[in-house]
Amino acid sequence: MVRAMANVIEEAKSGRASCRTCKKAIAKGELRLGVETQTQFSDTPSMQWHHLPCAAGKLPAELKEALDTYEGEVPNRAELDAAMEEAIKKGNAKPGGFPYTDRAPTGRAKCMECDEPIEKGAFRVAVEREVDTGGFMRRTPGYLHPQCVAANLENVGGSLDELLEGVRKNSRITQGELDGVISDIEGGGA
Ligand SMILES: [Zn+2]
Ligand SMILES: [Zn+2]
Known part of the structure; x- marks a missing residue:
């Protein structure tokens, strides 16, 4: 069971992390979405990272929440908004928990x-x-x-x-x- 806890947007501090959605590397300095998750294998939450365009299709609600509080400049913001809306309409976003x-x-x-x-x-x-x-x-x-x-x-x-x-x-x-x-x-x- 994976429980989402907090979502954050930041510039990648290194090029080592890879995107959980597409599995490709996230370049240093590129904006990424971090979703804090707690798994059954560990007591300490860990961050899972996604490219913003990947998150728009897979985790639209998490990305939207993080964008709302992010104060920096987000390139291609209009494209991200359109992709999030599309993903929500298609219903391919999983609910974030009950209810x-x-x-x-x-x-x-x-x-x-x-x-x-x-x-x-x-x-x-x-x-x-x-x-x-x-x-x-x-x-x-x-x-x-x-x-x-x-x-x-x-x-x-x-x-x-x-x-x-x-x-x-x-x-x-x-x-x-x-x-x-x-x-x-x-x-x-x-
Ligand atoms: Zn990706
Ligand atoms: Zn009824």
């Missing part, structure tokens, strides 16, 4: 609250919950209709505000889609 919202890839999963199937292509909210599987607890994803979330906070494991904060941070959909899902979630609590 998140995405479109249901099949119509098989049932909503934990109303027990109705979540239609294929409809937005759903995914949360991680603890399930007792015959004597030991296992963490497993569960799905909810956006408008069913407020009634099912026991599986969400926190307040509605915390859920919304997580959904904003972790989801890989466009801002307009996200605003729509959030208003559905909030509408369910009314």
Whole structure:
């Protein structure tokens, strides 16, 4: 399990690191995105580096967050923005953790609250919950209709505000889609 912790943009201090996306070297002085990750093999987080154009396609949300706080000049910024938007639209960006919202890839999963199937292509909210599987607890994803979330906070494991904060941070959909899902979630609590 790899957990993203912090993202940073900086000029490569040497030419020794290679890009995690394309596996090629990152030239000294070139801007790179560092994603702080913690793996199961080590207690100390380590940095994984990516060329910015590579990160735009593979880690658009991480790159966007880092760009927002980077104060230096970023060459080809418009191209990066376009590539990030494209990657998010294509849905090839993996969610950053639970909770998140995405479109249901099949119509098989049932909503934990109303027990109705979540239609294929409809937005759903995914949360991680603890399930007792015959004597030991296992963490497993569960799905909810956006408008069913407020009634099912026991599986969400926190307040509605915390859920919304997580959904904003972790989801890989466009801002307009996200605003729509959030208003559905909030509408369910009314
Ligand atoms: Zn690369
Ligand atoms: Zn439901």
